[in-house]
Amino acid sequence: MLLVGATVLLGIILSSLWLVDRTRTTFDYIIEERDIRRAAADLLQNLVDSETGQRGYLITRQESFLEPYRLALDDVQRNLARVETLVKGRPIKEERIPELKRLVEQKVAEMARSVELTRNGQQLEAAELVQTEFGRKVMDEIRATLDFFKEQSDLNVQRGVAEQIESSSQLQWFTIGGGIAIIAVMSGAIFIVTQHVRELSRARREVELLNDSLEERVNERTEDLMQANQEIQRFAYIVTHDLRAPLVNVMGFTSELDTSLKALQAYVLADGGQLTEDQIREARLAASEDLPEAIGFIRSSTKKMDGLINAILKISRDGKRQLKPESIEMKPLLETTSASVHHQIAESDGKVQLDVRVPMINTDRLSLEQILGNLFDNAVKYKHSERPLNLSVRVLPEGRNMVRIEVEDNGRGIADEDHERIFELFRRSGQQDKTGEGIGLAHVRSLARNLGGEITVRSQMGSGSTFVLRLPSDLSRIVRS
Template sequence: MPISNSAFVRSTIVLLIAGIIALLGIVGTSLWLVHKVQDYFTSYIEVREARSAASDLLSTLKDLETGQRGFVITGDQAFRGPYDAALKAVAERQAVLAEKVAGFPEYARHMPEIEKLVAAKLDELADTVAAIEQGRPADAAAQVKNDRGRVIMDQLRARLGEITADADRRMEEGVTDTLRSAGALQWTTVIGAIAIIAVLGGAIVVIAQYTRDIIVARREVEMLNATLEKRVDERTEELIRANQEVQRFAYIVTHDLRAPLVNIMGFTSELQASLASIQAYVLADDKAPSESDILEARRAASEDLPEAIGFIRSSTKKMDGLINAILKISRDGRRELKVERVDLKALAEAGAAAVGHQVGESDGIVVVDDTLPTVVSDRLSLEQVFGNLFDNAIKYRMPDRPLRISISARNTGRAGFVIEFTDNGRGIAAEDHERVFELFRRSGAQDRPGEGIGLAHVRSLMRNLGGDIVVRSELGQGTTFVLRLPPDLSKVVRSMQA
């Protein structure tokens, strides 16, 4: 029996109202959960900053103590640079800590005692340094040997440790609460989606009697809803992974660029000290410079200055190399991908031919399996990936056996292709399986030239292609790099833009 116009209108209005109620419920619940997550995140950031400030203060005090001990033991003014720098930084770190813990009464109550201990520690260090400067090394050594400085540092570690330990606990609880809210948000989305689907289903049943176009639209909606949750999970996983990589990258870049700067600062101080010797000789007034001044100036000109300049030049060269490596990866990440059909078997054979003479030096062979497929992807990126893997296999081969490289593939259906690049080289320790993909990080004996960017570049390229790379390896047994690659990059790009 055909549905009447009035019944159709009533059914449509009822379904519309039900859909609006479901949508408002989803939006309201989602906003509430998002607000909770924002509160958790804000609290997490504040606690992390308080913990970081406590750790920075303790680290600066350790640096201060290290510089003091170096100066006391050697009497060398070169150790005064790190000591004075750390001394200046203590007040800043202490002020930052006081600011960051102000919002936490349980942390702030420790500040008076911490400030008192820091002042006592600074007095103890200043006494020993003054003793050395006044020519009383025995007094300085006696002060270092007694337990006063150690007891103060132990107390500072205990107080600052209480802050960091409690901050760790709070951050862990914050992460747990955030995950719980995220889970609730996911369930809210699922339940809301089910409710909306039910409403849509009812509407489709009513409207199906009027037009076939609505039936087609209903099928498309069902198909989209069936894949929606998976797409949301995949996007969430990609965002989490990208955030982790950004944090690791920021730490690595900061750490590796800081090391050459520290060298430059240290040897700049040495240049300044050497310059004083030369000035004493060159800028002498009417009286002739003493023999010791002449010897000191000659030694500074022939030894100290060239050494310091050489180390500064080496450090700046290293910084330039690190920055160029970062720019290379950045440029490749911004390069527009050119999607075309790529025969992986032909590409692998071309890469093998390019390194054939190097493989032949060890009586080695390269086996390219016929299972390598043809994919729709970016040829230049894949050439760089295979080229890096070939170079790695040759660079880290075992000298006591012929090099063997094999490349095979298997089709995993919707998950795409898995390509295995295997060599019988010296292998990678289990604890370094993830480390080798980090920028400026290398594993094993550092007996081969390199900056540690090759595999980081490979992983960046693979992820730009919608895939990934992992490693299986044992020391002395060889290495297998497992590449996951989608069969059609253009579909991946469309999916990401949707």
């Protein structure tokens, strides 16, 4: 019904535009014909005025009659050119223009000749010229031609008015017919809409629910962006601070190395000269202690800097790696991951419990394996020394399109103030009795965010930790979007 109504409305609009354009064209045509008639009448009047001035001068020989004569001649040329311009494109009139121009030139020449003879005192010759009636015959032919122009313009104007009336009548019928059609279509549309009111109400309620969830997602993403911005600032500080520290050490011990080298140079390059006991003692001290110490510090600083740079490159490469979403069975994946640390858990009589309520998700396998592997390794590394390690993994649905993976242990736990700090690059918390550079959980968060998710932690000192990983159940939809 709406399609029919749109078609009818489009027909009314197109027909109205056509009729309006036709009316405008006809109106313009009428205006042009009116201008032709007026120009023809003006040209004839100009010739009459010039002839009146000419004859007045011939009779009275007073110069005052020549002024209107000259003005009228100027108007004759202007209106003749105007008539010629206006009749272009109208063959019936345009074909008479050359003849009209010839007659006007003859009439103007005849009047100019009589005026010139009178001015030279040849009144008789001027009178004879007038009496030949040549001027009157030319004037009659000019009048007949211009009357023909006016008659044709009057006929064209009448025809245009008739077309205008016809167009108005057609527009009226189009409007009435279109109005009836639109009323019929609207009646049908109202009937159909009434049948679907209940479905629309149901759809509206669903949209409201979706809007509520969308607002939640917007708030979550806004918070994510704020956190990401803070992390960028922290990362910039870490890079400038932690990379600068080894560099300062290298610069400092390079200076010490240079100082020690001077003592050795003085000893080695003595060139047979006598050295004091202090110089010999300083050279031996530089060779036995200062140089090895400086070289050792430089080596350890460059090694640390190399480790920091490699960690940054690793996270950067993970962000650039192309994700390959695929369907993954969660239980076999978790069993494989837990098997990699089974012997370490078994050493302390510990155990692993799996609770998988979402059997399958669509995500990037390599990234998920790295996340779970890192969380399992941390649970083993930071287990409590006085009790067996119990590791529980739960995979639960969350919302419409999300999955929550919880990795819980009963290890040392993490202090409240370090819950966010542990996810920063090169940052660690608690007792530093285990090797590590502080990049593991920063790497995990980077991977989780690449998968469209997030990771957080709940923990208390001495009571274990629960890492909560939230991921979209179908990564392929996010990748496509």
